[in-house]
Amino acid sequence: MIQKIICQHVEKSFKGDGTKTIALKNVDLAFEKGEFTAIIGPSGSGKSTLLSLLGTLDKPSKGFITYDGEEILKKSKSKIADFRFQEIGFIFQQFHLLPTLTAIENVLTPLFSRKVPYNKLERAKEVLEQVGLQDKMNSLPSQLSGGQQQRVAIARAIVHKPSWLLADEPTGNLDTETGERIYDLLKDLNEQEGCGVLFVTHDPQLAAKANRIISMKDGVVISDKVGVAP
Numbered sequence: 472m473i474q475k476i477i478c479q480h481v482e483k484s485f486k487g488d489g490t491k492t493i494a495l496k497n498v499d500l501a502f503e504k505g506e507f508t509a510i511i512g513p514s515g516s517g518k519s520t521l522l523s524l525l526g527t528l529d530k531p532s533k534g535f536i537t538y539d540g541e542e543i544l545k546k547s548k549s550k551i552a553d554f555r556f557q558e559i560g561f562i563f564q565q566f567h568l569l570p571t572l573t574a575i576e577n578v579l580t581p582l583f584s585r586k587v588p589y590n591k592l593e594r595a596k597e598v599l600e601q602v603g604l605q606d607k608m609n610s611l612p613s614q615l616s617g618g619q620q621q622r623v624a625i626a627r628a629i630v631h632k633p634s635w636l637l638a639d640e641p642t643g644n645l646d647t648e649t650g651e652r653i654y655d656l657l658k659d660l661n662e663q664e665g666c667g668v669l670f671v672t673h674d675p676q677l678a679a680k681a682n683r684i685i686s687m688k689d690g691v692v693i694s695d696k697v698g699v700a701p
């Protein structure tokens with residue numbers, strides 16, 4: 472269970488068509504497992520890029536990221552994938568559920584071909600209950616509301632018991648009230664399971680409820696306020 476993630480002098484650039492975009496510039500940040508952090512900033516400021524680096528989906532162009540002191544991204548692809556399976560859960564704005572699978576089958580997908588010390592089906596039922604969808608286990612995504620689909624996606628993100636949840640605009644496709652309920656669910660997971668939660672949002676009211684707000688602009692962290700919410 473990773474307790475601390477540290478980014479040091481992290482830069483990420485993308486090259487293509489003879490142009491170079493610097494998405495992150497000299498980012499220094501540290502995250503502790505129990506934190507509930509909002510990342511805000513205008514479109515193109517580097518928020519999603521930061522989450523994908525923290526989640527080991529991509530590598531920095533310069534600088535490094537350590538997980539309890541270890542530079543996981545230096546390891547082989549399969550070791551990185553194992554690490555990601557053990558430690559990280561992702562939630563996206565567009566839910567990314569498989570349309571032909573039921574809710575419970577979607578939740579089971581991360582466990583496919585993985586050896587785990589618990590009963591997979593029981594665990595999938597447990598997390599669907601945790602997100603309040605015990606009555607919708609056999610529904611297809613098309614039979615669920617947006618909020619319910621995001622709950623399935625959250626259940627899928629936590630089924631393998633990650634210590635960190637990375638959420639990229641998890642409420643971006645939802646109305647305000649549904650978005651608030653999804654936010655409350657993430658907050659519960661942070662408090663009850665001790666998951667470190669990092670979520671990107673465009674909603675200043677949701678961000679204001681986090682314990683920590685990181686504000687980005689043009690690939691740079693322009694402010695990092697801790698202990699803002701009560």
Ligand SMILES: Nc1ncnc2c1ncn2[C@@H]1O[C@H](COP(=O)(O)OP(=O)(O)OP(=O)(O)O)[C@@H](O)[C@H]1O
Pocket residue numbers: 485486487492493494512513514515516517518519520521
């Ligand atoms: N795979 C990629 N290839 C080329 N450029 C990219 C790639 N991913 C991101 N970028 C560029 O990096 C910059 C930061 O993008 P990023 O998606 O991290 O911003 P963001 O703050 O998450 O934006 P939004 O709020 O619109 O999602 C942008 O200029 C974007 O065009």
